[in-house]
Amino acid sequence: MLDNPDSVAAPFGDRFAHVARLDVGGGALLMLSGQVAVDDDGAVVAPGDITAQAERIFEIVGGVLAAHGAGFGDVLHVRTFLTDLAQLAGYAGVRRKVFPGRPPASTTIEVNRLFLPGAVLEVEITAAVADR
Template identity: 55%
Template sequence: MTTFDNPATVPAPPAGRYSHVARIELGGTTMLVLSGQVAIDAEGRLVGANDMRAQADYVLDTIEKILAAHGATLGDVVNIRTFLTDLDRIGEYAQARLPRFTGTPPTSTTVEVSRLFVPGALLEVEVTAIV
């Protein structure tokens, strides 16, 4: 069974165009598939213009809130996909990401893209978690 959700603890997706998370029940296991998250606040404004660390922190905080709404933590993440507009800034992203994943790190893909759907966004992150 699959349900879609937009937890009240995070800003709603723009104009209801997508859901933040798909919750998939697989017997006694739950898989959470999160949409890509960018650093936009509840008013749709970009957080941390040209500041990779500020945007990464905001995005990871949002992901943590979405996971928490479904009884999960970053420790339940099995895959993380990151889209950066400038791979030369991956070190700044790592400063925000690495301290949050303290156990065995999840599988990971990071790619450079020419731009994201929010002007000025430097990264978009999506994760899959198993609870």
């Protein structure tokens, strides 16, 4: 099932779904599309500020997860795209707050740019949630 929950703004031009959900025995696998820090109108939040963008991204991710009965404790893997690895510390500080215990598996990649000017960070999430 592909979904764009009401808890977050719709993706740009309905070109993709925020999450693909695969129901499996006893739960579901959630594959979240890459999220960038945009407001409800699609404008980049705090252009160039990795800390503020990370906070907004995890706010969006939290809304998508919650719409499917999941939370940050259900996250299995985080894939991160940064435009400048020198800014990793700002992102890492926010991540430690979101995942205070044992962090999920992770991949971090430096890229030339992201699709929206001013966006310096994009985060993809994979989560598994048990039926409740």
